[in-house]
Amino acid sequence: MGVDGGAVTVTALTHRGAVRKANEDAVVMGSLTVAGADMNAPARCVLPLTGSVVVAVADGLGGHAAGEIASEHAVHRMAESGPNIQRPEDVDELLKHVDEEIKEHAGQHAEFSGMGTTVAGMLLTSEGNFWFNVGDSRTYRLQDGRLIQLSQDDSPSLPPGEDGAPITTNFITQSLGGSGAHAMTPHVGRDPEPGPGAWLMCSDGLSDLVPLEEMERIIASSDGDQLAVHRLWEAAMEASGRDNISIILARRG
Template identity: 45%
Template sequence: MRYVTVTALSHPGLIREHNEDSLVAGPWTLCGTVTENPQTLVFPLGSPLVVAVADGMGGQPGGEVASALAVRHLASYGPTLDSEEAVRDALKLCNHAVYAAAERDPTLLTMGTTVAGAVVLPDSLLVFNVGDSRVLDATSDGLRQVSVDDSPPLPPGRRTTSLVTQSLGGSDRYSAITPHVTTSPLATGCRYLVCTDGLTDPVPEDALDGLLRAHDDGRAAFELWKSAIEAGGPDNITLALIGVGGTSDTLG
């Protein structure tokens, strides 16, 4: 039997007072909650399975509200996300939902969130993002980013930036988005890391790759979180490890 494992963890880090990150795995959502112990869920491979993280934009009101709205909408749309077009439409609806909520409550004006994730289908993976949260493919040749950062060009010698060029919400008036959505083949044994920049900003990609090579599932998620904490834990840390298991080498 073919199946998908999702191991998730979310933590505020060492500096932030609140966790403004949210996460969705199938019908399960985790919003503004602390889970120092990784949680592993197992799903049968078949119907579309959405796994995503949303990072509420710091320094603006209602980041946790925006991120929760995004993942709850994705959870409800999840079973219908069977194509790139369906994913793009769902993300655009999420964007509308964030702006609509801010319009109803003036204290939430300019709230916004990034989002990144994947929809697991029987023979392929739909990778998507808006903003700078990431999806990384843990290949045998090393960690490979398959999402596209919506960030301005970095000056020489600088590896990170807190600026984003696109988000769900985030402005005082409605702004349309152009989601990044791509399709990748799926194979038994493949692993993907979906995470907010609270992990990728303080921890270099080669360090993430080393930890994923050394550990599986819950231990890997714990060690990834620990690496961000040891690097100062400057931001909320949310991650989900997607694994595909089963009895055949390829799916389809």
């Protein structure tokens, strides 16, 4: 059963963090993309759901600007193809094409060997809401003040640290373009909630540094999504800001 179109309100910020010299993250909001930028405040846009809309973050991997090229290519391709994809199968096909294109580019330029990018986002259509990811960037559904992770981390499972907290790692088992000879398999699924809803998408520059309960508290206590996104960024910066930080809050009305 289809759902009414309506609109999605997207609030986004991408920033290099406190340590990195450049931002290799990128974001896509419908036909809008931001790549390699250092935003000093969240941007907000309202996108009509007259067709399908893709909203996602991408975290580039690889030095010498290679990661920036990979993430920028990924978000541009999602922006171009977004209006034409309607089903989970379309997302799967698109991400596999992007994977092949990044690998081809790296194969033609030795300095970009091994470059890749993670991706995590939502496809919003008249038929429902679909999540997708490759790598360890994340998509959460915001429901009753709780963040429920929809995406599936492509990272090795590690034993907890001495204090019982999970150990984080920068190693991932697959990415767009950076999976080597191994086949890349996107994770794609349908959100159980078909109509209105809210989602948080982020690179690991947020999720590795700010505990889930703190992210929930910040969102619940903030007066509006722009303040919430800004305060999430501040929390990541205060927790060292050792990585690029990208955050999207999307609400479908």
